[in-house]
Amino acid sequence: MIDSSSDEEKLSSAEMMMARDLMEAKMEAAKSSGSHTHLLMIGNFRMELVPSKEINIEKTFKETLQFLHDKYGNEIFQGIATVETQGHMHG
Numbered sequence: 196m197i198d199s200s201s202d203e204e205k206l207s208s209a210e211m212m213m214a215r216d217l218m219e220a221k222m223e224a225a226k227s228s229g230s231h232t233h234l235l236m237i238g239n240f241r242m243e244l245v246p247s248k249e250i251n252i253e254k255t256f257k258e259t260l261q262f263l264h265d266k267y268g269n270e271i272f273q274g275i276a277t278v279e280t281q282g283h284m285h286g
Contacts, residue, residue: 221245235259237271 206214207233222232222243223256233252244252263271 237263238273240271 221230222245224245226232231246233244233246233256235256237260240263242256244255246252
């Protein structure tokens with residue numbers, strides 16, 4: 196996993212758009228074929244993976260969570276455990 200501060204070569208805007216389009220196409224193909232995607236959401240961060248024999252979903256999500264925690268500390272968890280309700284429940 197490479198973070199944005201890496202010294203490695205940066206992707207051009209065109210390359211990033213092509214990668215985004217490819218991933219969106221894979222997500223749509225998975226959804227239209229009746230299979231599901233795996234979703235990791237933490238605050239504003241969202242990671243969605245198409246199931247594959249080559250990807251260990253649990254390991255990938257754990258590594259991603261560890262990377263985010265190492266980079267941002269407990270700040271990544273702020274505000275995600277609160278629940279807001281509006282109005283009244285009627286029984």
